[in-house]
Amino acid sequence: MPAARFVRRMLGRGSGGANDGSLDIPAPAAGAAPPAAGAAASSVYEAPADFTDASSLDSGGKEPIGEAVAFGEKEAVRAAVSQGTALEEEAQQGDQGAAEADGVRSPVQPRNAGFLRSFSNVVCIIIGTGCLQIPYAFAKTGWIGIIILFLSAFIGSYTGVLAIRCLYYQGPMGQRLHSFPQIGRAAFGRVGQYVTQFFNYTYTLGATCLYIILSGQFIYDMLSTLGVGVPQKVWMIIVTVVMWIPVALLKEMSEAAIMAIFGLLASIAVILICTVMSVVKPYTVMYPNSPAPDHHAALGAGIPIALSSIVFSFAGTVVYPHVEESMRKPKQWPMVVYAAMGFCAVFYLMIGVSGYWAYGDLVVSPVLDSIPRGAPATVGKILITVHVIIASPILLLSLFLDIEKQWRITAERLGKKREFLVRLVYRTAIVAAVCGVSLAIPYFSDFLGLISSISCVTMYAMVPIICYLKLFGHRIAPWYEKIWMVVVLAISSVACVWGSIDSIKNLIKDVQGSK
Structure with missing residues (x-):
């Protein structure tokens, strides 16, 4: 029996034949980079069956392996299928095999996270400060914002799956990539790596700046009413110091699991508070003698900037490689990302519809400033501040893991004491640089629009699709999926350019108005 037929019978058809939620990794396109050099036969990366398409076991997708496949190798495939995926072991083999050629052992994140922990990590990054912007985004677009919300969720789920496929583009005999910069380099060389790093780091650091601005603003608002005269910028510095503690101590993504769960619960509580208060105390009840706010079915002029803001609310793509890398059962990744997006979309719909219905075009961002002052608003600000302090270390950790893998900041190479010091x-x-930028630009709404327009939209939708097509080739996708990719790229481009222009104009007005 030819080897290709044997493998197909053992693994089943990976593209459409299995409905277990696993990722289907197609064969690399012609011209794609070969497996990492120096990986000996005893330490090659064997991609788990859960991520393997039968066609990817052909050489470059062209020539079958043929009878050159040894009996022992077939037995290894059979064992992988029968026993499930031992991805932690396999990922370590791939990383170590490539690193041993340089005499350095790459850091490998332990794979011990289950579905709930991975789901919590993703949702904690996705859901948070962005939810406070949803009613304001609806005010910019009208009720058509509901369609934009679900469209953004679907795009995020799709590109989240593509991003992880790109990590395994080398197939069963190659080394798993670790981050978006590595994907960019695999697809477009050093230029692709540097461009991807720019957008990746801009989003991560920009979002952290946004968290510091928002939490400092909330603490100042709450305590100033009690007579505490500490300036907002001082609170921003204090928040940064508190966030710095877990940033300095956490080493791996799996260590942030408990923090992610608490952050998730805090965000859900904030959304419920805003939803209930919007229904109970709408604008017409708060100000019965004032004209009712306006509501619109659709406002075309505000769609680009609103789209970029809604995309920010679903963004978390830069963290996905590290979350998937820590999963005990990586075949569950599609279920994790789709469940997380669906979960967030439901709660965003609640706060968006209730906030826009209650306050119409007069709603402000964050929406906590629209609901009546009192205990609910205060509790909501406290909870969102807690979430920000929890989510920022998780977001920054994805950046630090990229840096430490790239520069090989490991205990094996530097020693434990020196590695910790570095x-x-x-x-x-x-963290200090991020705090400095936050102190210089304390304008929440427009800063959020700028960050999401420039980097968030790019990393959320454009980079995964472009790199996927480059690594696997356009022939791998059916015609209807290609049309969908073109639509997503077009929408993303408009949101990126138009949203950036509007955000920059608004920031200029903010700066000029504060003088």
């Missing part, structure tokens, strides 16, 4: 110093320097 990690502490450079992480502290980055």
